[in-house]
Amino acid sequence: MINFRDDVLPLKNRLYRLALRITAHTGESEDIVQETMIRAWNHRDEFESGSSVEAFCVTVCKNLALDYIGKKESQNTALEDTVLEQADNAATPFQKLSHEDGKKWVYRLFQQLPDKQRIIMQLRDIEGKPYREIATLLNITEEQVKVTLFRARQKIKQEFEKIDNYGL
Amino acid sequence: MDYKYIEQLLERYWSCETTVEEETLLRDFYKQTNLPENLERYRSLFEFQNEQAELRLGEEFDEKVLSKIDETVVKAKHNKFVYRLYPFYRAAAIVAVVFTLGLAVQHSFSRGDNSVADTYNYASYKDTYTDPQVAYEQVASALKEVSDGLRSAGLQTEDSLNIQK
Structure with a gap:
């Protein structure tokens, strides 16, 4: 009980x-x-x-x-x-962003991810849970967890690279 | 801290090859200031992760949810209390039946004592059956029906009590 x-x-x-x-x-x-x-x-x-x-x-x-x-x-x-409401300046060049703006920009990136990617990223990158536990909690395979997380992280990485490529 | 190692960790992080412990190390690494530019660019990501992990619900939430939970517990206890009273209902029903029968018997006796008009006159009785064996069987069958009826009523009462429990 x-x-x-x-x-x-x-x-x-x-x-x-x-x-x-x-x-x-x-x-x-x-x-x-x-x-x-x-x-x-x-x-x-x-x-x-x-x-x-x-x-x-x-x-x-x-x-x-x-x-x-x-x-x-x-x-x-x-x-x-939402905290997001003030983050409309997301297209601002990265180096000009203050720490706070940078976090809002990341927040916006997180929120734009598909639900599944966002949930898995939350459980892994913020709650620090192992793949096996995430798989059990979401009733999916570990492989599915890894693939989904990989897509999410690649998306975030691409967004960081986009900012770099704008000649900053 | 060896920046080269952090750079490798970052590469492995993007490819989902880092362990939980290595990712914790990355987040802790970004708590420090004055980093080289190539590492500084990811500060917002790991600071964001650290910050989000700190979001919490206050004590008021505990009080609110515990009061809701207590409501369900009190309700359940109340139901259990009602169920616990069922044996008493049963006992009360038996007492009521015995009391009613007692009254009926007492009433019939008192009528026998006080009323001359109601005095039994066996001589005036007319037989309804000529064969004593048939009469005996009829009486036995009538008594059996009464007995069966009482037994099935008792079983039904027990079943309904078990379902409620």
């Missing part, structure tokens, strides 16, 4: 960051984490270990976040409350 404080609540920050990576909306991400945890608690009799709780939570959190952006896109409204 799982314990809410020991097995579910400690996942809050990881789930929050995952939801935030997908929705780019702080308030909505918090609601998604809460909903995810309540659902996990309602299924508490079905979990055999703490790791299966995390896999369940990651799946629910990811799906709720994707549903949210799906609804937003169908309504054709812009995402609000």
Whole structure:
């Protein structure tokens, strides 16, 4: 039998960051984490270990976040409350960017990646998870994780090179 | 720090050949200032990764979600309490039946004592069956039906209690 404080609540920050990576909306991400945890608690009799709780939570959190952006896109409204909003100067030459602008530019790059690449990059580059664990959490093969991450990193690298090639 | 090694790590990072530990090392490396230009260009990427890993939900979130969880626990406890009362309902039903039967018996006896008009006159009885064997079988069959009815009612009550549990 799982314990809410020991097995579910400690996942809050990881789930929050995952939801935030997908929705780019702080308030909505918090609601998604809460909903995810309540659902996990309602299924508490079905979990055999703490790791299966995390896999369940990651799946629910990811799906709720994707549903949210799906609804937003169908309504054709812009995402609000994002750090991204001020990063409109992304085409500014890289060397002229301040540290802060540089991070916003990277943020924008991350957010432009396809959902799957973005989620895997979040779990690997920000949460520091091994390939095997990411594969288990997302219910895909390790090979698929590596291929998707490779595409994401190559895309980021190309964007950095584009800035270099603009004669900076 | 050997910059050559970092350059190699970066190349392997882009090709997804670095381990989790090597990627942590890269992120830690970019916490320092004054790097050569060819390494400086990726600062924003690793600083961004470090910064994003620090995003957290506050204590208020814990309180909010714990109060929601308590609500579900209280609800569950309440349901369990209701289920726990079922044996008492059963006992109360049995007491009610015994009490009703007792009243009925008492009533019939008191009627026998006080009412002359109701005195049983066996001489006036008319037989409904001529064969004692047939009469016996009829009585036995009637009693069996009553007994079966009571037993099946008891089983149904037990089943419904088990389902609710």
